[in-house]
Amino acid sequence: MKKIAIIGAGNMGGAIARGLAASEAIENYHIVVSNRSTEKLKQIQQDYPVIEITTDNQKAVEQADFIILAVKPWLIEEIARELTYTEKQVVCSVAAGISLETLSHSIETAQAIYRVMPNTAISKRESMTLISSLYSSEQTDEELLALFNQLGVAMLIPETQMAAATALTSCGIAFVMKYIQAAMQAGVEMGIRPKEAQLMAAQCVKGASCLLEERAAHPSVEIDKVTTPGGLTIKGINVLEHEGFSSAIIKAIESAR
Numbered sequence: 001m002k003k004i005a006i007i008g009a010g011n012m013g014g015a016i017a018r019g020l021a022a023s024e025a026i027e028n029y030h031i032v033v034s035n036r037s038t039e040k041l042k043q044i045q046q047d048y049p050v051i052e053i054t055t056d057n058q059k060a061v062e063q064a065d066f067i068i069l070a071v072k073p074w075l076i077e078e079i080a081r082e083l084t085y086t087e088k089q090v091v092c093s094v095a096a097g098i099s100l101e102t103l104s105h106s107i108e109t110a111q112a113i114y115r116v117m118p119n120t121a122i123s124k125r126e127s128m129t130l131i132s133s134l135y136s137s138e139q140t141d142e143e144l145l146a147l148f149n150q151l152g153v154a155m156l157i158p159e160t161q162m163a164a165a166t167a168l169t170s171c172g173i174a175f176v177m178k179y180i181q182a183a184m185q186a187g188v189e190m191g192i193r194p195k196e197a198q199l200m201a202a203q204c205v206k207g208a209s210c211l212l213e214e215r216a217a218h219p220s221v222e223i224d225k226v227t228t229p230g231g232l233t234i235k236g237i238n239v240l241e242h243e244g245f246s247s248a249i250i251k252a253i254e255s256a257r
Contacts, residue, residue, distance in 0.1 A: 002030065005033075007067065010040065012120070013094075014123070016068060028048050032060045034055065038055060041054075076106075112140045120173060
């Protein structure tokens with residue numbers, strides 16, 4: 001059974017730890033989380049008592065097969081350089097904007113180096129996780145994909161696509177939340193209670209996602225099914241287009257690269 005060390009217990013490190021603990025990918029006692037302060041570590045262990053916690057990064061990685069560096073981008077090189085690795089260990093960074101080449105200057109002995117970009121839905125095992133690699137083998141690629149597929153959907157992509165794909169998936173989750181917020185506000189304006197409006201909008205997004213996933217259909221196909229001639233939906237769709245909805249989404253994602 002593989003052992004995983006997570007360095008950093010912030011929003012992303014904590015989300016990964018909780019997602020792994022809730023999955024069947026690994027036994028909880030094979031997860032160790034390290035953080036300089038203890039408050040966030042205690043919160044994780046309160047939720048999953050078997051997870052090992054420590055404030056010593058080197059102690060955390062000593063017996064690990066996979067090391068996940070989940071610290072802020074401006075700390076990643078310093079933290080990575082402080083650690084000692086073995087040639088059998090696989091190192092994964094979730095720091096946005098830090099290239100594999102940059103990481104390789106701080107990590108010299110690891111078996112393989114990966115950039116892994118989940119989104120915050122990983123804590124609910126519903127992340128879209130992007131993975132790029134350096135010095136990796138087919139075996140380590142498959143092992144890492146299998147691990148993160150337990151936490152949603154994982155995809156191996158060229159590093160040249162990482163910035164664009166991150167805008168689409170990690171920043172994109174905030175854009176989807178913004179749509180839900182706006183739909184909720186519209187519901188409230190029309191007399192629906194806020195909590196009920198939020199539930200309606202969120203479930204609508206969830207349902208749309210499930211339809212696309214299960215049917216592997218293009219969004220336009222599913223849109224056509226509910227836009228009957230002279231109906232209400234096509235009127236709303238046309239308003240969205242007249243107001244620049246599609247253009248705004250495209251510009252938002254492109255600006256987030």
